[in-house]
Amino acid sequence: MTVTYDLRLHGGQVYLHGSGVTAVDLLVREGRIAAIVEPGFVAEASETVDLKGKLVLPGAIDPHVHLGKDIRVPKDPDDALLESASAAAGGITSMLVYLMSGDSYQDIVPAARQVMEQDSHVDFGFHICVGSQQHVEEIPGYIREFGISSFKFFMNFRGEEGAYLGLPGNDDGYMYDVLGMTADHGAMVNPHPENIELVWKLKNRVIDSSRGPLSEWNQSRPSFVEAEAVQRVAYMASVTGASVYAVHTSSTLALEAMRRQQESYENLFVETCTHYLTLTTESNAGTYGKVNPPLRERGDLESLWVALANGQVDTVGSDHNARHRSFKEKDIWKASAGFPGTGGVLPLTLAEGLRRGVPIERLVDATSTRAAKLFGMYPQKGIIRVGSDADLAVVDLDGSYTINAATQHSGAEYTPWEGTEVPLRVVHTIVRGHFAMRDGVVADRPGGTYLRREKSGATALAATALEDDK
Numbered sequence: 001m002t003v004t005y006d007l008r009l010h011g012g013q014v015y016l017h018g019s020g021v022t023a024v025d026l027l028v029r030e031g032r033i034a035a036i037v038e039p040g041f042v043a044e045a046s047e048t049v050d051l052k053g054k055l056v057l058p059g060a061i062d063p064h065v066h067l068g069k070d071i072r073v074p075k076d077p078d079d080a081l082l083e084s085a086s087a088a089a090g091g092i093t094s095m096l097v098y099l100m101s102g103d104s105y106q107d108i109v110p111a112a113r114q115v116m117e118q119d120s121h122v123d124f125g126f127h128i129c130v131g132s133q134q135h136v137e138e139i140p141g142y143i144r145e146f147g148i149s150s151f152k153f154f155m156n157f158r159g160e161e162g163a164y165l166g167l168p169g170n171d172d173g174y175m176y177d178v179l180g181m182t183a184d185h186g187a188m189v190n191p192h193p194e195n196i197e198l199v200w201k202l203k204n205r206v207i208d209s210s211r212g213p214l215s216e217w218n219q220s221r222p223s224f225v226e227a228e229a230v231q232r233v234a235y236m237a238s239v240t241g242a243s244v245y246a247v248h249t250s251s252t253l254a255l256e257a258m259r260r261q262q263e264s265y266e267n268l269f270v271e272t273c274t275h276y277l278t279l280t281t282e283s284n285a286g287t288y289g290k291v292n293p294p295l296r297e298r299g300d301l302e303s304l305w306v307a308l309a310n311g312q313v314d315t316v317g318s319d320h321n322a323r324h325r326s327f328k329e330k331d332i333w334k335a336s337a338g339f340p341g342t343g344g345v346l347p348l349t350l351a352e353g354l355r356r357g358v359p360i361e362r363l364v365d366a367t368s369t370r371a372a373k374l375f376g377m378y379p380q381k382g383i384i385r386v387g388s389d390a391d392l393a394v395v396d397l398d399g400s401y402t403i404n405a406a407t408q409h410s411g412a413e414y415t416p417w418e419g420t421e422v423p424l425r426v427v428h429t430i431v432r433g434h435f436a437m438r439d440g441v442v443a444d445r446p447g448g449t450y451l452r453r454e455k456s457g458a459t460a461l462a463a464t465a466l467e468d469d470k
């Protein structure tokens with residue numbers, strides 16, 4: 001009996017781990033890669049799509065997304081629909097969304113999952129933001145019941161700083177508890193590293209306003225504020241045996257602080273974001289570009305590219321936040337922080353990385369494979385191999401487009417990359433064998449499913465090493 005496949009992707013240049021970009025066909029069955037064959041191999045498939053030499057990459061994974069109009073949790077259909085359309089349009093096939101609440105997540109996770117299952121175009125999982133003692137105690141239950149194994153906390157939420165998210169103030173003793181609890185249960189901590197006491201102190205410092213609003217914002221939260229916090233949490237990780245994943249690393253100083261700790265302790269990981277790789281205080285995004293940590297100087301951007309190329313940067317995320325433009329069109333001190341960016345993670349990182357001569361192995365790792373490994377999704381996600389989900393981004397390296405609010409789909413209605421020319425284009429995004437975007441058009445019907453992830457950090461990496469030995 002001949003096997004019939006659901007989909008044949010013919011004539012692509014496919015990125016295969018270990019062999020690089022190779023001319024092979026992919027045969028998909030029941031949402032998975034069923035076979036990788038020579039282009040001339042005879043097989044029956046319900047549908048064959050000719051990719052005409054385009055580049056086929058493992059679907060990108062955005063490990064850092066915020067959804068919902070108040071950025072705490074996705075609530076309305078368009079929180080999921082529009083923002084996941086943005087992701088799909090940029091070659092993202094899975095996203096990890098932060099849930100933020102001062103209350104227990106027992107009821108919040110199922111509700112958020114329902115909203116996403118209804119309307120997400122891409123597969124999704126959650127990180128939980130912890131801030132209370134109850135949250136720490138419930139960590140083992142969140143891992144067991146929901147398959148959530150990565151926990152954010154805001155080092156800058158001292159005193160009333162977290163009140164806008166309903167989170168109480170914390171301290172280093174709290175951090176110690178969170179690190180210890182996650183270490184005991186094979187999970188990872190994703191700290192937001194900023195020393196808010198330094199920010200408070202610097203508030204009254206004279207700021208040079210001659211270099212534009214983004215420079216003013218950067219001066220108010222200089223990079224040593226980030227570096228000091230990174231150093232502290234990384235050191236405490238080594239004391240407690242925890243895995244720590246420094247989110248949205250933005251600066252030379254933070255990379256150096258992390259590097260010093262990494263010399264003596266290995267379970268420390270670094271995420272940067274597309275905006276720190278492509279925008280600086282000199283960019284003309286105005287207050288749309290306000291974000292925490294702030295956009296930095298040219299030298300920081302260059303350091304991040306060096307770290308991405310040499311592997312110190314593990315992942316690139318978006319810190320996507322669909323904050324509507326009405327909250328951004330204010331002066332730099334009153335404008336909200338954060339902006340949408342999930343649609344740009346793959347095209348911008350890939351285009352700029354290739355232009356700089358960064359090996360494609362590193363670009364695939366940073367936009368997909370490493371996130372899958374660190375967050376317990378590998379080898380289901382993050383790799384093109386037999387048995388893995390058929391999650392693919394098909395890229396036309398001869399195409400191009402200009403970024404504007406419409407290309408980003410987001411409900412935020414602006415983008416800090418407005419007018420940026422991208423010298424390549426994602427043409428198809430395939431999630432478990434289904435086109436979430438086809439020929440540049442996002443699907444009518446969303447089909448994203450929930451990702452359980454029982455392990456993150458060092459425990460997840462140990463499991464993937466066993467997988468790769470198979």
Ligand SMILES: [Zn+2]
Pocket residue numbers: 064066319
């Ligand atoms: Zn964030």
